[in-house]
Amino acid sequence: MVREADGLIDLRSDTVTKPTPAMRRAMAEAEVGDDVLGDDPTVQRLQEAAAQRVGKQAALFVPSGVMANLVSLMTLTGRNEEVIVGDQSHLYTAEVGGLGIFGNVFLHVLPNLPDGTIPLERLQGAIRDAVYTPKTRVISLESTHNRCGGAALPLDYIQQVAAVAQARSVALHLDGARIFNAAIVLGVSAAQIAAPFEVVNFCFSKGLGAPVGSIVCGSAAFIQEAKRTRRMLGGGMRQAGVLAAACLVALETMVDRLAEDHAHARMLADGLANIRGIRIDPARVQTNIVIFEVDPATGWDSARLQQALAARGVLLSLSGTRLRAVTHYHITRADIEQALAVVRETTECNRSG
Numbered sequence: 336m337v338r339e340a341d342g343l344i345d346l347r348s349d350t351v352t353k354p355t356p357a358m359r360r361a362m363a364e365a366e367v368g369d370d371v372l373g374d375d376p377t378v379q380r381l382q383e384a385a386a387q388r389v390g391k392q393a394a395l396f397v398p399s400g401v402m403a404n405l406v407s408l409m410t411l412t413g414r415n416e417e418v419i420v421g422d423q424s425h426l427y428t429a430e431v432g433g434l435g436i437f438g439n440v441f442l443h444v445l446p447n448l449p450d451g452t453i454p455l456e457r458l459q460g461a462i463r464d465a466v467y468t469p470k471t472r473v474i475s476l477e478s479t480h481n482r483c484g485g486a487a488l489p490l491d492y493i494q495q496v497a498a499v500a501q502a503r504s505v506a507l508h509l510d511g512a513r514i515f516n517a518a519i520v521l522g523v524s525a526a527q528i529a530a531p532f533e534v535v536n537f538c539f540s541k542g543l544g545a546p547v548g549s550i551v552c553g554s555a556a557f558i559q560e561a562k563r564t565r566r567m568l569g570g571g572m573r574q575a576g577v578l579a580a581a582c583l584v585a586l587e588t589m590v591d592r593l594a595e596d597h598a599h600a601r602m603l604a605d606g607l608a609n610i611r612g613i614r615i616d617p618a619r620v621q622t623n624i625v626i627f628e629v630d631p632a633t634g635w636d637s638a639r640l641q642q643a644l645a646a647r648g649v650l651l652s653l654s655g656t657r658l659r660a661v662t663h664y665h666i667t668r669a670d671i672e673q674a675l676a677v678v679r680e681t682t683e684c685n686r687s688g
């Protein structure tokens with residue numbers, strides 16, 4: 336939407352989004368108080384709005400998605416317990432193992448399929464409570480699934496996992512950093528996705544464009560306990576209403592427009608599929624994340640291609656041999672056309688690049 340002055344097409348992540356003018360105004364004018372003392376009316380409004388949005392009783396504002404996962408899972412678990420999690424999850428791949436370190440919680444890791452699911456039989460077989468093992472306390476799912484190309488978990492899959500969890504008295508947690516992207520592509524409400532989960536957290540600072548902030552949602556009793564965990568982790572904030580004000584604007588005005596990001600990602604994926612030497616399955620692209628590779632036969636490897644594209648103003652992120660492009664608020668249709676032209680010209684200008 337709003338072109339950045341530097342002229343870069345920054346597709347590294349939807350976290351690069353800057354606060355909108357409406358957010359900055361709301362921040363400047365926010366009514367605030369000491370939120371650790373429960374006095375900040377803007378934080379309270381945000382917590383109520385967020386809880387309602389995902390159909391939970393209560394919510395707790397936290398500084399980041401990583402802390403949201405920590406607060407959620409440390410509050411749900413105790414010593415000698417474990418969380419079952421996918422091997423491609425953000426929790427396992429991108430959070431420095433903090434849950435094990437701070438929470439004394441064992442991460443029981445099962446392989447994710449490329450669509451972000453973990454097969455039901457694997458989950459069923461993994462739940463344990465023998466005297467010589469950690470006791471399985473939580474299954475944690477992720478949707479949309481970042482490393483699995485932004486895939487949204489199907490509702491019927493979530494319901495099947497919930498039935499397995501419930502039968503074994505295991506809690507279900509959703510890392511819903513991008514839950515609204517999932518809701519849009521599934522054509523359901525975020526509350527419908529969240530319903531089978533005890534605890535759900537999501538980010539305001541990704542595609543919704545707020546500068547800072549995530550939220551943990553669950554029952555009133557759970558959130559009461561979660562406040563203690565947040566405090567322990569150093570996440571209690573004082574006049575946090577200046578941040579919550581931007582998150583309220585994000586929730587009120589930035590959710591529906593995510594569909595544009597999905598359309599742009601679709602365009603990018605289809606365009607990349609038509610470039611010789613780019614390996615991508617466009618059918619896997621459902622939301623705002625596009626993952627692809629370059630065929631080494633072109634003379635390029637992904638790291639060198641990333642550098643060459645960056646030199647021409649197109650920024651992507653790299654994980655192993657996979658390149659990732661994420662569409663967001665600052666990316667226009669014209670940017671996608673331009674990015675495709677740059678990728679085409681760069682890959683076609685052979686190995687000397």
Ligand SMILES: *Cc1c(COP(=O)(O)O)cnc(C)c1O
Nearest residue numbers: 399400401402425477481510512
């Ligand atoms: C970004 C992200 C997080 C962490 O959020 P931060 O705000 O970077 O701490 C957690 N889970 C998923 C799936 C994410 O994409």
